[in-house]
Amino acid sequence: MPSLELKTNAVIPDPKSFALEFSKESARILGKPEAYITVSVTPVPIMTFAGTTDPAFVLLVTSLDNINPEKNEQYSKELAAFLKKSLSLPDDRGYMQVLRVNHLITQISR
Template sequence: MPSLELKTNAVIPDLKAFALEFSKESARILGKPESYITVSVTPVPIMTFAGTTDPAFTLFVISLDNINPEKNEQYSKELAAFLKKTLSLSHDRGYITFLDPGRAYLGYQSTTFATIFGK
Protein backbone atom coordinates (compact mmCIF):
# COMPACT_ATOMS: atom_id res chain seq x y z
CA MET A 1 0.00 0.00 0.00
CA PRO A 2 2.66 2.56 0.79
CA SER A 3 3.97 4.44 -2.20
CA LEU A 4 7.03 6.64 -1.86
CA GLU A 5 8.02 9.05 -4.62
CA LEU A 6 11.42 10.71 -4.34
CA LYS A 7 12.65 13.45 -6.65
CA THR A 8 16.16 14.77 -6.16
CA ASN A 9 19.02 16.48 -7.92
CA ALA A 10 21.53 14.62 -5.73
CA VAL A 11 23.92 12.29 -7.52
CA ILE A 12 22.79 8.65 -7.22
CA PRO A 13 25.67 6.44 -8.42
CA ASP A 14 23.61 3.22 -8.67
CA LEU A 15 19.94 4.08 -9.07
CA LYS A 16 18.69 0.48 -8.95
CA ALA A 17 20.67 -0.38 -5.80
CA PHE A 18 19.49 2.82 -4.12
CA ALA A 19 15.83 2.13 -5.00
CA LEU A 20 16.06 -1.41 -3.60
CA GLU A 21 17.66 -0.16 -0.38
CA PHE A 22 15.07 2.63 -0.13
CA SER A 23 12.29 0.05 -0.49
CA LYS A 24 13.66 -2.09 2.36
CA GLU A 25 14.22 0.91 4.61
CA SER A 26 10.77 2.34 3.84
CA ALA A 27 9.14 -0.95 4.83
CA ARG A 28 11.03 -0.91 8.12
CA ILE A 29 10.23 2.73 8.87
CA LEU A 30 6.54 2.50 7.98
CA GLY A 31 6.06 -0.89 9.59
CA LYS A 32 4.61 -2.49 6.46
CA PRO A 33 5.79 -5.60 4.58
CA GLU A 34 8.12 -4.76 1.72
CA SER A 35 5.77 -6.73 -0.55
CA TYR A 36 3.32 -3.81 -0.10
CA ILE A 37 5.86 -1.05 -0.83
CA THR A 38 6.21 0.86 -4.09
CA VAL A 39 9.21 3.16 -4.47
CA SER A 40 9.79 5.56 -7.32
CA VAL A 41 13.07 7.47 -7.57
CA THR A 42 13.32 10.25 -10.14
CA PRO A 43 16.65 11.98 -10.71
CA VAL A 44 16.00 15.63 -11.56
CA PRO A 45 18.70 17.55 -13.45
CA ILE A 46 17.72 20.91 -11.97
CA MET A 47 15.95 21.44 -8.66
CA THR A 48 15.89 24.60 -6.61
CA PHE A 49 15.26 24.83 -2.90
CA ALA A 50 15.64 28.01 -0.85
CA GLY A 51 16.93 29.81 -3.92
CA THR A 52 19.85 27.49 -4.70
CA THR A 53 20.48 24.42 -6.81
CA ASP A 54 22.42 22.65 -4.05
CA PRO A 55 21.32 19.03 -3.60
CA ALA A 56 17.66 18.94 -2.55
CA PHE A 57 14.66 16.63 -2.59
CA THR A 58 10.91 16.24 -2.44
CA LEU A 59 9.47 13.05 -0.99
CA PHE A 60 5.81 12.05 -1.09
CA VAL A 61 4.69 9.25 1.21
CA ILE A 62 1.24 7.82 0.52
CA SER A 63 0.02 5.12 2.88
CA LEU A 64 -3.21 3.78 4.34
CA ASP A 65 -4.08 3.60 8.01
CA ASN A 66 -0.71 4.61 9.47
CA ILE A 67 -0.32 8.29 8.61
CA ASN A 68 -0.97 10.58 11.57
CA PRO A 69 0.76 13.53 13.24
CA GLU A 70 2.55 11.47 15.89
CA LYS A 71 3.86 8.82 13.51
CA ASN A 72 4.71 11.37 10.81
CA GLU A 73 7.17 13.02 13.18
CA GLN A 74 9.07 9.73 13.56
CA TYR A 75 8.76 8.86 9.86
CA SER A 76 10.16 12.26 8.91
CA LYS A 77 13.12 11.83 11.25
CA GLU A 78 13.97 8.34 9.98
CA LEU A 79 13.42 9.06 6.28
CA ALA A 80 15.56 12.21 6.50
CA ALA A 81 18.30 10.21 8.26
CA PHE A 82 18.21 7.62 5.46
CA LEU A 83 18.51 10.33 2.78
CA LYS A 84 21.40 11.92 4.70
CA LYS A 85 23.21 8.59 5.08
CA THR A 86 22.74 7.39 1.49
CA LEU A 87 22.70 10.59 -0.59
CA SER A 88 24.22 13.18 1.77
CA LEU A 89 20.97 15.15 1.58
CA SER A 90 20.54 17.56 4.46
CA HIS A 91 17.19 17.49 6.25
CA ASP A 92 16.82 21.22 5.63
CA ARG A 93 17.03 20.79 1.84
CA GLY A 94 13.63 19.27 1.12
CA TYR A 95 10.08 18.52 2.13
CA ILE A 96 8.39 15.26 3.02
CA THR A 97 4.66 15.17 2.36
CA PHE A 98 2.52 12.53 4.07
CA LEU A 99 -0.88 11.55 2.72
CA ASP A 100 -3.47 8.95 3.66
CA PRO A 101 -5.99 9.12 0.81
CA GLY A 102 -8.44 6.78 2.56
CA ARG A 103 -9.28 3.24 1.52
CA ALA A 104 -11.99 4.31 -0.93
CA TYR A 105 -9.46 6.45 -2.82
CA LEU A 106 -6.72 3.90 -3.46
CA GLY A 107 -7.22 1.25 -6.11
CA TYR A 108 -5.70 -2.21 -6.34
CA GLN A 109 -6.63 -5.40 -8.23
CA SER A 110 -9.39 -3.63 -10.20
CA THR A 111 -11.15 -2.41 -7.04
CA THR A 112 -10.36 -0.26 -4.01
CA PHE A 113 -8.95 -1.06 -0.60
CA ALA A 114 -12.34 -0.12 0.87
CA THR A 115 -13.82 -3.10 -0.95
CA ILE A 116 -10.90 -5.39 -0.10
CA PHE A 117 -10.58 -4.52 3.61
CA GLY A 118 -13.81 -2.72 4.38
CA LYS A 119 -14.31 0.90 5.18
Protein backbone atom coordinates in the same frame (compact mmCIF):
# COMPACT_ATOMS: atom_id res chain seq x y z
CA MET B 1 0.23 -0.08 0.16
CA PRO B 2 2.73 2.62 1.05
CA SER B 3 4.05 4.54 -1.92
CA LEU B 4 7.13 6.75 -1.74
CA GLU B 5 7.98 9.13 -4.59
CA LEU B 6 11.38 10.82 -4.38
CA LYS B 7 12.51 13.62 -6.67
CA THR B 8 16.07 14.84 -6.22
CA ASN B 9 18.93 16.55 -8.00
CA ALA B 10 21.46 14.66 -5.85
CA VAL B 11 23.84 12.35 -7.67
CA ILE B 12 22.72 8.73 -7.29
CA PRO B 13 25.72 6.56 -8.26
CA ASP B 14 23.73 3.32 -8.56
CA PRO B 15 20.01 4.16 -8.93
CA LYS B 16 18.81 0.54 -8.92
CA SER B 17 20.69 -0.34 -5.71
CA PHE B 18 19.51 2.89 -4.11
CA ALA B 19 15.86 2.17 -4.99
CA LEU B 20 16.09 -1.35 -3.56
CA GLU B 21 17.66 -0.09 -0.33
CA PHE B 22 15.10 2.74 -0.14
CA SER B 23 12.32 0.16 -0.46
CA LYS B 24 13.79 -2.00 2.32
CA GLU B 25 14.33 0.97 4.66
CA SER B 26 10.86 2.37 3.91
CA ALA B 27 9.27 -0.94 4.89
CA ARG B 28 11.21 -0.93 8.15
CA ILE B 29 10.41 2.71 8.93
CA LEU B 30 6.71 2.46 8.06
CA GLY B 31 6.28 -0.95 9.69
CA LYS B 32 4.83 -2.56 6.57
CA PRO B 33 5.94 -5.65 4.62
CA GLU B 34 8.25 -4.73 1.76
CA ALA B 35 5.88 -6.67 -0.53
CA TYR B 36 3.43 -3.76 -0.10
CA ILE B 37 5.95 -0.95 -0.68
CA THR B 38 6.24 0.97 -3.95
CA VAL B 39 9.21 3.29 -4.41
CA SER B 40 9.89 5.56 -7.35
CA VAL B 41 13.03 7.64 -7.70
CA THR B 42 13.08 10.47 -10.21
CA PRO B 43 16.39 12.19 -10.90
CA VAL B 44 15.81 15.88 -11.58
CA PRO B 45 18.63 17.59 -13.49
CA ILE B 46 17.82 21.02 -12.07
CA MET B 47 16.04 21.64 -8.78
CA THR B 48 16.10 24.77 -6.69
CA PHE B 49 15.50 24.90 -2.97
CA ALA B 50 15.97 27.98 -0.79
CA GLY B 51 17.34 29.88 -3.76
CA THR B 52 20.16 27.48 -4.67
CA THR B 53 20.66 24.43 -6.85
CA ASP B 54 22.57 22.56 -4.13
CA PRO B 55 21.38 18.95 -3.70
CA ALA B 56 17.76 18.90 -2.53
CA PHE B 57 14.71 16.65 -2.53
CA VAL B 58 10.94 16.40 -2.46
CA LEU B 59 9.45 13.22 -1.00
CA LEU B 60 5.78 12.21 -1.14
CA VAL B 61 4.72 9.36 1.15
CA THR B 62 1.19 7.95 0.85
CA SER B 63 -0.18 5.09 2.90
CA LEU B 64 -3.22 3.54 4.56
CA ASP B 65 -3.88 3.22 8.30
CA ASN B 66 -0.47 4.09 9.72
CA ILE B 67 -0.42 7.81 8.87
CA ASN B 68 -1.11 10.19 11.76
CA PRO B 69 0.53 13.32 13.21
CA GLU B 70 2.44 11.43 15.91
CA LYS B 71 3.91 8.84 13.56
CA ASN B 72 4.53 11.35 10.75
CA GLU B 73 7.21 13.09 12.81
CA GLN B 74 8.98 9.78 13.44
CA TYR B 75 8.69 8.76 9.77
CA SER B 76 10.05 12.12 8.61
CA LYS B 77 13.07 11.94 10.91
CA GLU B 78 13.94 8.38 9.89
CA LEU B 79 13.42 8.96 6.17
CA ALA B 80 15.52 12.14 6.34
CA ALA B 81 18.28 10.21 8.14
CA PHE B 82 18.23 7.57 5.39
CA LEU B 83 18.49 10.23 2.66
CA LYS B 84 21.36 11.90 4.50
CA LYS B 85 23.22 8.60 4.98
CA SER B 86 22.69 7.29 1.45
CA LEU B 87 22.75 10.46 -0.68
CA SER B 88 24.35 13.06 1.63
CA LEU B 89 21.12 15.08 1.49
CA PRO B 90 20.82 17.39 4.50
CA ASP B 91 17.40 17.27 6.15
CA ASP B 92 17.04 21.03 5.72
CA ARG B 93 17.29 20.73 1.92
CA GLY B 94 13.89 19.25 1.16
CA TYR B 95 10.25 18.79 1.92
CA MET B 96 8.24 15.70 2.76
CA GLN B 97 4.52 15.31 2.33
CA VAL B 98 2.93 12.43 4.24
CA LEU B 99 -0.61 11.65 3.13
CA ARG B 100 -3.16 9.13 4.35
CA VAL B 101 -5.09 7.45 1.54
CA ASN B 102 -8.76 6.62 2.06
CA HIS B 103 -9.74 2.92 1.91
CA LEU B 104 -12.69 3.71 -0.36
CA ILE B 105 -10.47 5.27 -3.01
CA THR B 106 -8.21 2.21 -2.98
CA GLN B 107 -11.16 -0.16 -3.35
CA ILE B 108 -12.67 1.80 -6.21
CA SER B 109 -9.39 1.90 -8.12
CA ARG B 110 -8.98 -1.88 -8.21
